[in-house]
Amino acid sequence: DLPARVRIHEVGARDGLQNEKTVVPTGVKAEFIHRLAASGLTTVEATSFVHPKWVPQLADAEDLFPRLADIDGVALPVLVPNERGLDRALALGARRIAVFGSATETFAARNLNRTVDESLAMFEPVVARAKADKVHVRGYLSMCFGDPWEGPVPVHQVVRVAKALMDLGCDELSLGDTIGVATPGHVQTLLAELNEEGVPTDTIGVHFHDTYGQALSNTLAALQHGVTTVDASAGGLGGCPYAKSATGNLATEDLVWMLQGLGIETGVDLDALTATSVWLADQLGRPSPSRTVRALSVR
Numbered sequence: 001d002l003p004a005r006v007r008i009h010e011v012g013a014r015d016g017l018q019n020e021k022t023v024v025p026t027g028v029k030a031e032f033i034h035r036l037a038a039s040g041l042t043t044v045e046a047t048s049f050v051h052p053k054w055v056p057q058l059a060d061a062e063d064l065f066p067r068l069a070d071i072d073g074v075a076l077p078v079l080v081p082n083e084r085g086l087d088r089a090l091a092l093g094a095r096r097i098a099v100f101g102s103a104t105e106t107f108a109a110r111n112l113n114r115t116v117d118e119s120l121a122m123f124e125p126v127v128a129r130a131k132a133d134k135v136h137v138r139g140y141l142s143m144c145f146g147d148p149w150e151g152p153v154p155v156h157q158v159v160r161v162a163k164a165l166m167d168l169g170c171d172e173l174s175l176g177d178t179i180g181v182a183t184p185g186h187v188q189t190l191l192a193e194l195n196e197e198g199v200p201t202d203t204i205g206v207h208f209h210d211t212y213g214q215a216l217s218n219t220l221a222a223l224q225h226g227v228t229t230v231d232a233s234a235g236g237l238g239g240c241p242y243a244k245s246a247t248g249n250l251a252t253e254d255l256v257w258m259l260q261g262l263g264i265e266t267g268v269d270l271d272a273l274t275a276t277s278v279w280l281a282d283q284l285g286r287p288s289p290s291r292t293v294r295a296l297s298v299r
């Protein structure tokens, strides 16, 4: 059975733009996010309050976030790795944050300069303070399927960190296939194991990168399992600066095309979204990798 409705967690402005070689002007980011919200997306991840030296592409978070204040009825989550990031986000009135852990030691070291357990300890006061303030907390978990340095990642290793993130008090968990190596059977095995270990499907979102062209198949496998939150990036932008071989996320347009065909509601106006990705591609000076964006924009 497939769900009647899917909530798309749009990550283009964060996961997409964090990976751009050249820094995108703050005004372009603000217009991009306004257009994403206007296309009917209900969750638009806005930016990250991380160390500006680690991710220079998002160093303008303080300038950008206040420019989104007029966006109504759309959740604008931001990434926060530590208490310093939380302070910055709360000072600007952010009401939804995401911490981001790793299932593997190598990525935890490269992305957060911590071991897996040290990063969980770093998140603990962040989640506790956010919850005390009634701020919604998403817990990302990277390298849930494979890791570029460590290879395939054992399911039990992923489950341990997933449970630890939920035990900290995260409201939802996003399973990241950071380098896009997952295939549908692996997705269903991990979801079943998480359920078995007490993490219910309705708290789980899926976050697929499309490196091997499997993101849509993996998404369908997750929907068949009951997942209703799917991360995607407008135009298929994306990657991760600290994970070599990570390409773009599942393109939101490709996802919406499939969901529309299945009769699953998203609330997204596909034409408006496609026009936004074409506009952004012009700003970035290269075409969108999304097949759906290409197909719809040459009509």
Ligand code: HMG
Pocket: 015, 018, 048, 049, 050, 051, 052, 054, 055, 079, 081, 082, 084, 085, 086, 088, 100, 111, 112, 113, 140, 141, 142, 143, 176, 177, 178, 179, 207, 239, 240, 241, 242
């Ligand atoms: P660190 O160097 O260990 O930092 O980095 P530290 O805790 O030792 O602090 C050093 C200095 O940085 C201090 O300043 C802090 O105040 C400052 P000093 O006292 O020396 O003057 N500092 C900060 N400044 C501003 N904002 C902050 C902040 N934190 C510390 N938040 C740290 C540790 C976590 C900060 C660093 O590793 C970092 O910023 N990492 C972020 C990496 C990142 O954003 N990666 C991309 C997102 S993850 C992803 O894309 C995957 C995902 O899409 C899912 C998937 O696909 O799998 C989510």
Ligand code: MG
Pocket: 015, 176, 178, 207, 239, 240, 249
């Ligand atoms: Mg990602």
